[in-house]
Amino acid sequence: MRVYLTNLRKGWKGGVLMPFFVSLIVPIMAGIWPSMKDQMAAFSEILKNPIYQALLGQLGLMDMTTWQGMFYMYVGICMEWAIVFIAILIPARIVASEVDKNTLDVTLSYPIPRWRYLLEKFMVYATYNLLYPAFVIVLAVVSTNSIGETLDMTVLLHTMIGFWLWLFALGALSLLCGTLFLESNRALSASGALILIQYLMTRLGDLGDLSFLKDYTVFNYVSTGTIIQNGGIPMNELAVVVGVGVAALAAALYVFQKRELAY
């Protein structure tokens, strides 16, 4: 676990600060909620526009006149975008940045299997990603109590687990791109295309006729809307996201173990 522990310690600044800043959306929303509460009915009418509905997907179906509805809509949008950027930018560069800087040559001359080295580095990413749900949960509990509102804690917990699972599955796909392409620009382009296309397919799928597109995207499963409607994570959807993540991770580890490091 040397690689994992050392990189966990070395990467704490980015690993802690990023989730902290993203989760600040929660107290900000709680701060403005009392003054916005009365205007939310009118705002809900605006959101019934099909374009907004397509942009927001299932989040657009939330009852915006309640704290819970507004909380999940804004946290959902914010987290979705954070996840898109994090999953594209970080895992794809785990290997690629080392290839760019040429640091792998020394490291891999030591007796550590390549797959294990990569797994430990990915675990650092997965561990710090736990802070996103953790910070949001803590700040949601504190903020909700401070404004005298209520939130279903089970749904909150499951929603946050859903976000973490997205980070894991999409991150594993991005990692696979990194091991396939090795060089940063190409790896980032591939992971960006793979993840953004999925996001776009989800949004287009909300337009009705193209709903079949959603079936092929990670964003369609364990989504906030589904969890709220279901009262928790549907087990079949959990299996899909975990399955995609584990398969992509296994493929990335296999590719990195076997591939030639010609650069």
Add this chain to the structure above:
Amino acid sequence: MTEENILEVSHLTKIYGREMTVAGRKFGRRVVGARDVSFSVRRGEIFGFLGPNGAGKTTTMRAILDYLHIQEGSVTVFGMDHHRDALEIRERIGYVPGDLALYGNFTGEELIKYFDGFRPVDRDYLRELRSVFRVDLSLKIKAVSTGNRQQVGLMLALASKPDFLILDEPTSGLDPLMAASAHRLFKEFKEEGKTIFLSSHDLAEVQAVCDRIGIIKEGEMILVEEVENLVSKFLQNVRVSFTSEIPDLETLEAIDSVISAEAEDEDTLLLKVKEDINELLRFLTNYELDRLSIEDATLEEIFLQYYE
């Protein structure tokens, strides 16, 4: 593999890239990294690996380390297959890559501690290394000079006292004093029965530390020889002064052993002669000589002859 050979490279061939022909047009490009390279490194010797830039030195080293997939041939280290037994081999080797890069946000101390977890450091020897290399290990790697980074790289490779060191231009960027210290360490390693395979462009370094050398050119190994023999056997400078008629330069160059002939002045020629000098001497008996001197060429001249 014989007991004495730590490294055996046999018919190693590595071609980069692919070429395809579609509708009569060629796509892609193949570049020869190494072709049919064979040599061995014996236990307890320092083997110098030389060649011009792009000749295939780094390709060969990276293939030995199993970073590259070879198309043909085999590589064994300690009698083990370099691919199948890569982890076992890596427990016993130290490596300094040519374009050394270390994690910039680590200090030297942190790097030693980090890699100690993979291949344990010999504490006593590390203390000795600290006294030899004068680099501040408390500084982050990104804050130190290229030479100091190279010293940290050497410390990392040497600290576990591996049985076999693979060093790609190990002293590049070091000042002469540090380079001399590194050479001393290499020789001490050798005296302990350990083996070093190093590439270098520094011919003085090669002459100072290497027992044998291999020269690679355009991906092919063109010479493997003891350093001592190389100087005496392979190239000689013959300076001949004639009292009357001077032989035609083209006729001289037609002699197999004569590599080049040039006129120093109107009655003196300078000839570079490879290996057997007798044929030339027989030819010169047809002329009246004023003076004849034969000197061993410098190592640099020998290398240049092979490089060109």
